[in-house]
Amino acid sequence: MKSNRLILIMTALIAGIAVGLTYGWVIDPVDFFDLTPDTLRADYKADYVLMVAEAFRFNPDPGLAARQLAIFGSQSPSAIAASGLEYARTNGFDDSDIALMQELVTALQAWSGLP
Amino acid sequence: MKRIPWDILLALLAGLGLGLVYSWVISPTRIIDSEPLALRAGFKDDYRSAIAAAYAGTGNLARAQSRLALLGDPDPIEALNAQAQRMLASGEFQQADHMVALASALESGTTANTQPSPLTQIVSVASGISTATLPPIQTDIPFLFTETPQLIQTQPVIIESTPRPTRTPVPTLGAPFALTGQETTCDTNLPDGLLQVLVLNSNRRQLAGVEIRITWDAGEEQFFTGLKPELGNGYADFMMSSNTTYSVQLGLGSDVASGLTAPVCQTPSGDTFTGGIKLTFQQPD
Numbered sequence: 001m002k003s004n005r006l007i008l009i010m011t012a013l014i015a016g017i018a019v020g021l022t023y024g025w026v027i028d029p030v031d032f033f034d035l036t037p038d039t040l041r042a043d044y045k046a047d048y049v050l051m052v053a054e055a056f057r058f059n060p061d062p063g064l065a066a067r068q069l070a071i072f073g074s075q076s077p078s079a080i081a082a083s084g085l086e087y088a089r090t091n092g093f094d095d096s097d098i099a100l101m102q103e104l105v106t107a108l109q110a111w112s113g114l115p
Numbered sequence: 116m117k118r119i120p121w122d123i124l125l126a127l128l129a130g131l132g133l134g135l136v137y138s139w140v141i142s143p144t145r146i147i148d149s150e151p152l153a154l155r156a157g158f159k160d161d162y163r164s165a166i167a168a169a170y171a172g173t174g175n176l177a178r179a180q181s182r183l184a185l186l187g188d189p190d191p192i193e194a195l196n197a198q199a200q201r202m203l204a205s206g207e208f209q210q211a212d213h214m215v216a217l218a219s220a221l222e223s224g225t226t227a228n229t230q231p232s233p234l235t236q237i238v239s240v241a242s243g244i245s246t247a248t249l250p251p252i253q254t255d256i257p258f259l260f261t262e263t264p265q266l267i268q269t270q271p272v273i274i275e276s277t278p279r280p281t282r283t284p285v286p287t288l289g290a291p292f293a294l295t296g297q298e299t300t301c302d303t304n305l306p307d308g309l310l311q312v313l314v315l316n317s318n319r320r321q322l323a324g325v326e327i328r329i330t331w332d333a334g335e336e337q338f339f340t341g342l343k344p345e346l347g348n349g350y351a352d353f354m355m356s357s358n359t360t361y362s363v364q365l366g367l368g369s370d371v372a373s374g375l376t377a378p379v380c381q382t383p384s385g386d387t388f389t390g391g392i393k394l395t396f397q398q399p400d
Contacts, residue, residue: 005122012126013133020134029144034155037162041148047182048162051169058172059209068168071161 037071042087045072049084050097053104062111065104078108152187159186160198167195167213176220183221192218197341197348200324204339291368296395301380301388308355308377309391313347314340314365317398321349329353331361357389365396 024030040048052068066077075083085101093101138144151162163186170179180191188194199214292314300311314325323341340351355361355377362373372394380390 008120008123009126012123013130016127016130016132017134017137018130020131020136021138022134023131024135024138025144030139032144032149033153035149035153035158037154037158039147039149040151040154044151044185048165051165051182054172055165055168056172059168068161068165071158 036073038073043091045080046084046087046091046093048072049081049104050088050093050101052081053097053100056104056107057100060107062107066108066111069108076112078105078112081105081108151185154186160201162186163195163198164202164210164214167217168210170217170220171213179217180221192221195221197323201339201341204324204326204342291398292365292370292396293399294370294372294394295397296393297372298393299378299380299390300393301378301390303382303388305391306354307389307391308357310353310355310361310363310375310377311391311393312340312351312353312363313393313395314349314351315395315397317400319397321347323348325349325351325365327351327353327363327365329361329363331359333359355391363394369396 037045037048049069052065055068056062056065065081069077069080072080081101082105085098085105088098088101151159154162163183166179166182169182170176183191183195186194195214195218199211199218202208202211202214295315296313300309310329312327314322314327316322321340323339325340326337327339328335328337336353338351338353341348343350343352346352355375357377359376361375362371363375364371375392375394378390378392379387381387
């Protein structure tokens with residue numbers, strides 16, 4: 001009788017944990033603000049790279065472009081730009097936009113000495 | 116009558132509590148795939164700056180508008196102008212010019228002749244997604260930019276015809292600021308000797324980019340409002356040293372707050388610490 005009670009209590013505890021986790025992770029997860037750019041969705045990242053590429057066409061300063069891309073953190077600017085270019089290629093960006101991004105990638109690779 | 120199984124209910128509630136603590140505090144949902152709207156203010160500035168620089172490069176206003184919409188500014192023009200002033204204050208003149216050019220283009224309403232950007236579609240789709248619920252990557256919504264590169268050739272005209280912004284409230288000559296508030300702040304949460312300055316226009320709207328001159332026996336310094344936008348566009352602060360007397364003025368003709376020294380404050384437990392001063396300047400009606 002006593003062991004049955006213990007089993008019931010443990011079951012209730014586990015059920016409570018399960019409900020709590022479901023509520024906290026799925027139903028009402030923590031709201032996040034003040035995020036960093038590395039959390040941006042891939043299409044926004046690619047669009048940001050495109051923005052930098054558009055600006056680079058007007059002002060071909062690889063140092064400035066690298067600083068603009070540095071907001072994404074750990075990767076090198078040329079790798080960030082290359083990731084954006086890759087996304088653009090596989091997601092139907094306009095050819096002219098891809099060309100701009102390619103130009104940026106090439107310039108950044110030359111600037112940083114990376115292949 | 117059946118007895119209420121308190122022990123089981125208690126175990127259930129304890130489990131619920133544990134689950135919530137784990138999911139909200141210990142291991143909250145990992146954020147990926149967020150939107151620009153959720154970025155920290157400083158990164159939003161970077162994003163806005165990139166939008167303006169890209170607009171300077173392409174002259175594509177529809178695309179710039181779509182991108183600005185992603186940041187969720189209540190008034191994008193005002194946000195651009197305020198940032199431009201902060202950039203001017205920090206010596207970033209070219210970027211400030213880009214911001215002003217974009218703000219002016221938006222303000223002049225030249226959007227009537229432009230095609231809506233495909234990004235707008237992405238905005239409308241993405242806006243229905245909570246950043247905290249880990250939306251899947253929407254690979255089925257590609258960017259479908261159709262603009263032709265000819266627009267790039269029009270850029271010099273747009274840049275050269277950059278008008279100054281008109282909507283951002285800026286102090287005007289002939290309307291000197293009046294010192295409308297001076298109070299001592301004894302808050303242990305604030306840094307010691309913090310001099311806070313708040314600058315308002317006649318409508319009590321905060322003004323960014325206003326130069327503040329502070330002088331003391333051994334020197335003087337200038338600083339500007341709006342460099343800490345998270346505290347308000349019209350906010351600026353300065354760290355005072357103990358035993359130094361300061362005077363603060365906003366510009367020629369404005370009231371002077373003189374004889375300012377960091378006050379000595381006391382905590383409830385009797386300890387003393389250096390407090391601060393808060394000044395409010397406002398343009399008269």
